[in-house]
Amino acid sequence: MSVSNNKDQTAAQVLKQLFGFEAFRANQQEIIEAILARQDAFVVMPTGGGKSLCYQLPAYMMKGTCMVISPLISLMKDQVDAARAIGLRAAYLNSSLSGVQQADVLSRLTTNRLDLIYVSPERFAMDSFLCALDQIDLCFTAVDEAHCISEWGHDFRPDYLHLSTLVKQFPDVPVTAFTATATQRVQQDIIQRLGLRRPHMVRASFNRPNLYYRVAPKENPEQQILSFIKEHGNEAGIVYRTTRKSVESTTRQLVARGIKARPYHAGLSAERRSENQEAFNRDEVDVIVATIAFGMGIDKSNVRFVLHADLPKNIESYYQETGRAGRDGEPAVCLLLFGRGDIPKIRHFIDQIEDLHERQHAINCLNEMAGYASRNICRRRQLLHYFGETYTPKNCETCDICTDEAEQEDATRDAQIVMSAIARTGERFGITHIVDVIAGANTERIRQLGHDRIKTYGAGKDHDKRHWRRIVDNLLAHELIVQTDEQYPTLRLGEHSSDVLYGRKPFFVLRQKEIRPTPGKRAEEFEYNQELFEALRGLRKRLADEEGVPPFVVFSDRTLHEMACEMPIDQAGLLHISGVGAVKCERYGSLFAESITQFRESHPEVMPGVVKHVEPGAPKASKKRVVKGERLETTWNLFEQGIPLTDIAKQRGRTLGTIVSHLERLAADGKSISFDIDQYVSTEKRLRIEELFATHGVERLAPVVAAGGEGITYDDARLVRLWMNKT
Numbered sequence: 001m002s003v004s005n006n007k008d009q010t011a012a013q014v015l016k017q018l019f020g021f022e023a024f025r026a027n028q029q030e031i032i033e034a035i036l037a038r039q040d041a042f043v044v045m046p047t048g049g050g051k052s053l054c055y056q057l058p059a060y061m062m063k064g065t066c067m068v069i070s071p072l073i074s075l076m077k078d079q080v081d082a083a084r085a086i087g088l089r090a091a092y093l094n095s096s097l098s099g100v101q102q103a104d105v106l107s108r109l110t111t112n113r114l115d116l117i118y119v120s121p122e123r124f125a126m127d128s129f130l131c132a133l134d135q136i137d138l139c140f141t142a143v144d145e146a147h148c149i150s151e152w153g154h155d156f157r158p159d160y161l162h163l164s165t166l167v168k169q170f171p172d173v174p175v176t177a178f179t180a181t182a183t184q185r186v187q188q189d190i191i192q193r194l195g196l197r198r199p200h201m202v203r204a205s206f207n208r209p210n211l212y213y214r215v216a217p218k219e220n221p222e223q224q225i226l227s228f229i230k231e232h233g234n235e236a237g238i239v240y241r242t243t244r245k246s247v248e249s250t251t252r253q254l255v256a257r258g259i260k261a262r263p264y265h266a267g268l269s270a271e272r273r274s275e276n277q278e279a280f281n282r283d284e285v286d287v288i289v290a291t292i293a294f295g296m297g298i299d300k301s302n303v304r305f306v307l308h309a310d311l312p313k314n315i316e317s318y319y320q321e322t323g324r325a326g327r328d329g330e331p332a333v334c335l336l337l338f339g340r341g342d343i344p345k346i347r348h349f350i351d352q353i354e355d356l357h358e359r360q361h362a363i364n365c366l367n368e369m370a371g372y373a374s375r376n377i378c379r380r381r382q383l384l385h386y387f388g389e390t391y392t393p394k395n396c397e398t399c400d401i402c403t404d405e406a407e408q409e410d411a412t413r414d415a416q417i418v419m420s421a422i423a424r425t426g427e428r429f430g431i432t433h434i435v436d437v438i439a440g441a442n443t444e445r446i447r448q449l450g451h452d453r454i455k456t457y458g459a460g461k462d463h464d465k466r467h468w469r470r471i472v473d474n475l476l477a478h479e480l481i482v483q484t485d486e487q488y489p490t491l492r493l494g495e496h497s498s499d500v501l502y503g504r505k506p507f508f509v510l511r512q513k514e515i516r517p518t519p520g521k522r523a524e525e526f527e528y529n530q531e532l533f534e535a536l537r538g539l540r541k542r543l544a545d546e547e548g549v550p551p552f553v554v555f556s557d558r559t560l561h562e563m564a565c566e567m568p569i570d571q572a573g574l575l576h577i578s579g580v581g582a583v584k585c586e587r588y589g590s591l592f593a594e595s596i597t598q599f600r601e602s603h604p605e606v607m608p609g610v611v612k613h614v615e616p617g618a619p620k621a622s623k624k625r626v627v628k629g630e631r632l633e634t635t636w637n638l639f640e641q642g643i644p645l646t647d648i649a650k651q652r653g654r655t656l657g658t659i660v661s662h663l664e665r666l667a668a669d670g671k672s673i674s675f676d677i678d679q680y681v682s683t684e685k686r687l688r689i690e691e692l693f694a695t696h697g698v699e700r701l702a703p704v705v706a707a708g709g710e711g712i713t714y715d716d717a718r719l720v721r722l723w724m725n726k727t
């Protein structure tokens, strides 16, 4: 039915009308074009890169139905809800549905009433489902989280192996595969196992510009976690911990301090886990404290921070876990608490790997991770380097190294003290003893060994032991000293230690100024009103609960931020906001417009701002921010020239309501505003509105509009009020 209409539209038109977005993100357009040209495609794109749009949009445009293979039943409902919310005809088939519900979906599928059908790989293997597929017009298949087919991947799912029959069973149907997993080994494996036929290959950059990366020394993790979260108000975030025990204890601590937090780990029952995840999804709890078991099942787009309280075992995991922050493209913070004490704990597990080659690989990965945390190199550059990307800008502006949050401190003398203590005690002792010697501790062992008589004994009395451990950590990270692999590891001098020991080279360590949450960057900076944002967030939550969907399915944080900046008061204004497509505008528009109107009436001093729609990856527009004065002035200039208000609105790409609000502001500033009200409002209506203002007072528009019934809009009332003031 709508099929022919869809085909008449260009992809860009569908992007705007259906999704409410102004521009494609990097790579989206070429992927969509390849799919429309019925080519296989293989796409690697980071989390939050916008993969789902790449198959949803062509599924809408093409004749027939797109089959999406998705690994987790728990995610399917949210994905389908989100697709439906924008007006796509989508459904899922899995065992969570009753027999009747399944029959209903199948009947919609076989009568060509679906753009998208989401199924699990097990479902695809069922004969009954294959039978149904045979009857329908399958336009293409999208394999989501395609790395699940690879045994090298971290989420291998044997069920995905069924998918290798896709190409044989449906030779004429293009197959597309999407993943956020970056390693070459996994990529090759996916392509081969799915049997993709000369696929259109896209490997997007792994840079996540909206994420801010920082590392802080791990000192008192519980306290550090608490103060970090406190500074984040009631934003949503994930705290990763390594063990179930620490997950439980951190959660208890947070809850005791009034933070809405829940645990998530493999030791909890499946019901508890999904209950906690669901509560997080629905913005009912702010913080999930989790082991790495928490991840795949999360699609929540408004995670504003990810805090690793323990060292991850490799950069790949760290990247994937931090990647769960800021999927909506809004700024988010990733904090790692780093203490070298975590290393032996991970080593303990690595040492149990039997395969020698794999074990060495794991050790190298761990060293890389520790290096990331201690090197004085832009964190972003290091992460991207790991994925084989060269990050060229000198300063990323969104990591602690680049923003001078981490200060360089000359620690040459301290390094020499440590190395000298190691050398003078014969390179036979571990960290604790060396630090004791430096600090001049009065222990039995030191006296027995005669270490109280060496030159460096007590040379570091002026600092506490924590300081010396930090110096040791840094020396290890720079391989100036090394730790042996024995059961009781000892410290030795590294190959290049003499450079620093004899003063030929200086030695610097990083010192964090203080933990403060620093947001990442938006594609374009803009300011929004926090109070209005909170109000809109409340409205979003209410609507989401009514409809039984997570709040981010209604609107993303990004969308609410834009609303809280531009403050549109009608549907036309709302359609300017990123993420407001035709269907959502129709469904939710009036409620959001009303809420914004109320806010503006009670806060006449707050002026709306302007958001420039620039997506990451789109050609960069100049960063000029439109200042308020300039905007008012433009409106004033046009108004003075006698240009009708509706034309000013058109010329400026704003709504009439916005222009009138500019004029109200100008009037309040003492400008004389006079115009011909008859051009905009009929005499009859005007008289009625004047009367209503007389009854209800002129402070607020809402009572007048409410009492006026259908015929009187906010624009009408606003215009009349403006006109009344000046006549």
Ligand code: ADP
Residues within 6 Å of the ligand: 021, 022, 023, 024, 025, 028, 045, 046, 047, 048, 049, 050, 051, 052, 053, 301, 327, 328, 329, 556, 578, 615
């Ligand atoms: P992925 O599946 O790659 O992790 P999603 O498909 O969930 O990413 O998209 C992440 C977010 O980006 C979603 O909120 C989505 O609506 C938004 N998004 C996708 N494409 C665009 C675009 N062209 N413009 C603006 N926002 C977009």
Ligand code: ZN
Residues within 6 Å of the ligand: 378, 379, 380, 381, 395, 396, 397, 398, 399, 400, 401, 402, 403
């Ligand atoms: Zn940086």
